[in-house]
Amino acid sequence: MDGEELTEQETALYDRQIRVWGADAQRRLSKAHVLVYGIKGTIAEFCKNIVLAGVGSLTLVDDRVANEEALSSNFLIPPDENVYRGKTLAELCCDSLIDFNPMVRVSVVKGDLSDFGIDFFNKFDVVVISCCSLAAKKLANDKCRKLSKRVSFYTVDCRDSCGEIFVDLKDYRYSKKKLEETNECQLQYPCFEDAVSVPWKALPRKTSKLYFAMRVIEKFEEAEGRSPGEVSVADLPGVLKLKEELCSAQSVNESHVPDSLLERLVTNTTEFPPVCAIIGGILGQEVIKAISGKGDPLKNFFFFDAMDGKGVMEDISEPNA
Amino acid sequence: MDLQLSVVKGAKVLMVGAGGIGCELLKTLALSGFQDIHIIDMDTIEVSNLNRQFLFRQSHVGQSKSKVARDAVLKFRPHVSIKSYHANVKDPEFNVEFFKQFNVVLNGLDNLDARRHVNRLCLAANVPLVESGTTGFLGQVTVHVKGRTECYECQPKPAPKTYPVCTITSTPSKFVHCIVWAKDLLFAKLFGDKNQENDLNIRSSDGASSSENVVDVFERREGEDIDDYGRRIFDHVFGYNIELALSNEETWKNRNKPKPIYSKDVLSDELAQQNGNVVQDSATDDGLSVSAMSSLGMKNPQDIWSLSENSRIFFESLRLFFMKRGKEIGNLSFDKDDQLAVEFVTAAANIRAASFGIPLHSLFEAKGIAGNIVHAVATTNAIIAGLIVIEAIKVLKNDIKSYRMTYCLEHPTRKMLLMPVEPFEPNESCYVCSETPLLLEINTHRSKLKDFVERIVKAKLGMNLPIIMQGSNLLFEAGDDLDEDMIANYEANLEKVLAELPSPVTSGTMLTVEDLLQEFTCNINIKHREEFDEEKEPDGMLLSGWTQPVSASEKEKEDKSINNGANSSDVTVEAVEDETGVVAVGVKKRRISETSEVAANAAADETNHKQYQVIDDEDDLVVLDGNSDAGNKRKRMQ
């Protein structure tokens, strides 16, 4: 990290944040390469945050074409058909993000998440996945973990006024300074598949209800062959039935997953912009922490529900892992 | 959800501030479906805003924040009605009538004064207020609804951090003391208004006899060579004055003795010569771009300079002030954006630090301390803006039971990074939202009405256009529309001591003070007191009742004297010191052990590489909790 100094331009632009995380962290940020897959409101917020912070590069992947729904909580896309016609979401967001910070390289790659090979992921330090199926998440997560270097892996999803972040930093070491002491800390993260396989009974009673509800919906969408978010209130009976089965298979009481919460999540699958801002903000902060090696990273889930206003961290991993 | 949509669409919202929080807030409001937004901000865009105020670009630097923010949001939400005001929220056009047209007011401000002003207008207009603040990774959002929850001023705000005069002039122990000395004393003495009172020398010169000839020391003599002058100043403040201080042995019994530093010790003749010549062909002459660093070929503001480098910067910056900016001398006040001023203050503070065995700091760090620079990142502002919109929607739905104040933390407390807390009931003894009178102890035979207006009515009560009455007798009134007789009458009153006013103000008198713009009145009971402690009560008067809760104020009172933010009335500052791990937060009553520990960790982590951190009041933060009732006297809203 030594030897390379921030330019005068960087020092002037990043002055206020260097005062928060230091010049060292700023240098690391400027060398980091970030990939995002699946762009909706929350990811748009995240991209804004990370481009402003001054990462080295940001690569966007989302081949979907723009439509009303995609525009609803995404401030990166002008709602003008003449502008967005014929372009993909990734291209449109790229056009807009390039303006945010001339010192960050923003680019687009086309393709489907499942088709990208390990070599592709090797180009990045951070991979953030959104709006994709359980299977695709697991696959991408596995590919990142197979690499010898650490690729920080995140998934993020928002529905109704709720949001979830999953973090996998594999084997993460960082130094933690407390007053005069510096402690070397180490955290072991499970992959997504292992995390969601932890028996529900083994989790503390106070674990966020949102964790279980999101698993039920995820399973439902997978079983029914739906795309992520492709559920409606008509699916509620099916979702509640699946919940019963899961609870009994996991031998936990059904109150573990409140029906009212499931109802909210299936009824309104569009994102709520304030929650996008909150989840996109927390995710941005976590990625900055992971790149700079400064501060305690989140392990390994984060939940926010605007209904109770709590932003909660949950550690979902095998106790002896 | 339908109710939500209709209240959102029908709401008329006032946003105050289009800065860090404001940009995020305007975006989130527009995305959330708000249709009628008014936004006030008096500021223009600066380069250091661009890392987080994402609606602004390099090409907008110098333009109005509220106007550019409006245009930027219209690009992705063209049908929202946004009215922007490039103006100060304290302007008379924004009166109670103006405020009454809104369903809710959302603050994204960066200073205490404006926050208090908006709080009073919201109370007078009976419009709910959602208030917010951030610093670094920490932030908070609170809801203030008249009669339902506490107002913004129900709890006293922390006073700016101040330092005893003698710590600054004689016994600095921390780098910030050296900065305050360099900025408020030395810089002010050399380049500022010569008629200003200045404590430089008084303490170190042990007695009044020497202070007489001291006055001349700082004047450049007729025809004196600039380098000779620089060396004379250097030797006087870093050499002679330290020797003088050392002669008072009592002072150093329990302290490390400082080491006098003379120019001949730090500069070889050769260096001293060279110093003057480097810059002759410097191309840029316009004020703020003159730089001692660039004329000496020093580039990195993160470097910590050696004593000799600091000395060279000291001489070079002093020289440049006289050679390139001579016209400004006598009128300068420190400005963090004035490169040369920052260089001079950094160098002087470091030389003093070296003398006292205090670790030296880089220009970057010194600038942050001297300029009270806010620590700010985009992510925290985005999160806080999201929380503001969530609260605003609850307010619009009149969903009182769901109101929360929310803290954004750097380290989780009970697993939470975003911690909601039920709002508190109004403080019954709040002089702003209740009618509880205040008590003022004052020497009614010595203090003039003018002192009362400046030090209490304006500084403490935050009024801008006050009227002062004793019963039905008008003693003073501010405003543009007064006739000449009245003005003359008030001018005369201002110069009178309280006991000799036309209707005398003595022990037992009750004064009524009113601000017409804020539509805010409060009563003050006067109690005569003969003596005040100069160090502890420099105002020569003591206001109590609401402003002086015992727990929070004891310490502040002891410390009163010089404050690092003194040159800027709209920035309130707190220094957070990492050694003690104390986060200086105003609302100490609320703090319980668990959260204060978190706060301490947060402070320690953020400051681990520095001696100091200065937090702007953008940020009168943090970390309170209310989930435990233990030790908590305030009532939660039901």
Ligand SMILES: [Zn+2]
């Ligand atoms: Zn109050």
